[in-house]
Amino acid sequence: MSIDNNKVVSALGTVKDPKTGLNIIRSKMVEGLKIDNLNVTFTLNVPSDDPQIKSEINFACIAAIQNVYPEANVHVHMAGSGTPNKKGTLPQIKNIIAVGSGKGGVGKSTVAVNLALGLKELGASVGLMDADLYGPSVPTLLGMQGERPKIEKLYGQPKMRPLEKYGISTISIGFIIEPEQAVVLRGPRLGGIIKQFINDCLWPELDFLIIDLPPGTGDIQLTMVQTVPVTGVVMVTTPQELAYVDALKAMNMFKLSNVNVPILGVVENMAWFTPGELPDHKYYIFGKGAGKRLVKESNTTLLGQIPLIQSVRESGDSGAPAMTQKDHLAFPYFKSMAEKTLHQVNLRNEVMAPTQIVKIKT
Incomplete structure (x- = not known):
């Protein structure tokens, strides 16, 4: 089974940014997406220090991808908000x-x-x-x-x-x-x-x-x-x-x-x-x-x-x-x-x- 990059992006587009409510693709929270056989790896810049929110959005990303590709091994690297959210408040x-x-x-x-x-x-x-x-x-x-x-x-x-x-x-x-x-x-x-x-x-x-x-x-x-x-x-x-x-x-x-x-x-x-x-x-x-x-x-x-x-x-x-x-x-x-x-x-x-x-x- 091969994993399609566009389908992964579409799946991640169903996950919401905890700050704005926009999807995480539109909010530019996803970086470095790589697909190697069944392995899907990316970095997620989360605009929150709340560990509960980080945990929930992490599992939401994994569930969204595995809903399309059940056998996928999803590896999410969590990072701070970094550059995608320089404005901090109301970046959208x-x-x-x-x-x-x-x-x-x-x-x-x-x-x-x-x-x-x-x-x-x-x-x-x-x-x-x-x-x-x-x-x-x-x-x-x-x-x-x-x-x-x-x-x-x-x-x-x-x-x-x-x-x-x-x-x-x-x-x-x-x-x-x-x-x-x-x-x-x-x-x-x-x-x-x-x-x-x-x-x-x-x-x-x-x-x-x-x-x-x-x-x-x-x-x-x-x-x-x-x-x-x-x-x-x-x-x-x-x-x-x-x-x-x-x-x-x-x-x-x-x-x-x-x-x-x-x-x-x-x-x-x-x-x-x-x-x-x-x-x-x-x-x-x-x-x-x-x-x-x-x-x-x-x-x-x-x-x-x-x-x-x-x-x-x-x-x-x-x-x-x-x-x-x-x-x-x-x-x-x-x-x-x-x-x-x-x-x-x-x-x-x-x-x-x-x-x-x-x-x-x-």
């Missing part, structure tokens, strides 16, 4: 973009959701994490109130499977608690939930993970930059002076030398008011210029100016964001924002080294 996600603001009420979540949908419209695979634990808006904006993520076991460990809507994978504390339930958590608990959303969610392979941050600076922002390598931040403000002042403070946190997360650009939301019946009219009810001032301070670019349009609010409340409706008045604004963000990410990745996970000494 190419870019992580945080969307932040200085104060609440500037439409940050609306921008985050439409940015995610805009990048999906441009052909990218996208996920959305609602990290605004005190005020989770994503379930409402996507029309997913009352939905619950599925829990599944992976090598004995409970993992959450993100929900999907409009072609994007998403998770939110709003999927776990009741809508009217108050979230009363202190710093360590907040950080623990964010780490669960990162480490205990089976995120698929993604080009982008958009993280909708709470307003301001605090434990959630620090936990995020200490847990994942954030590609860059999109700052959201309105033209109002108060929004600008707070956004500047929030932005400067990411620019601290011991944080050093790139600012991709600025979105000025509610840049002017446009009545639905007068789409060519602009009324600057919140003033002018805050977005451009924030761009100057960050030495980046203006990703977009989004007008204040009643239908944006209505579409968000109804769970059908503007980017899901090509005839929506705001669709071209959000699509342009997504295109400019994509350009900035590509530029950032060309000229800058990957962001490192932040180590903050206290």
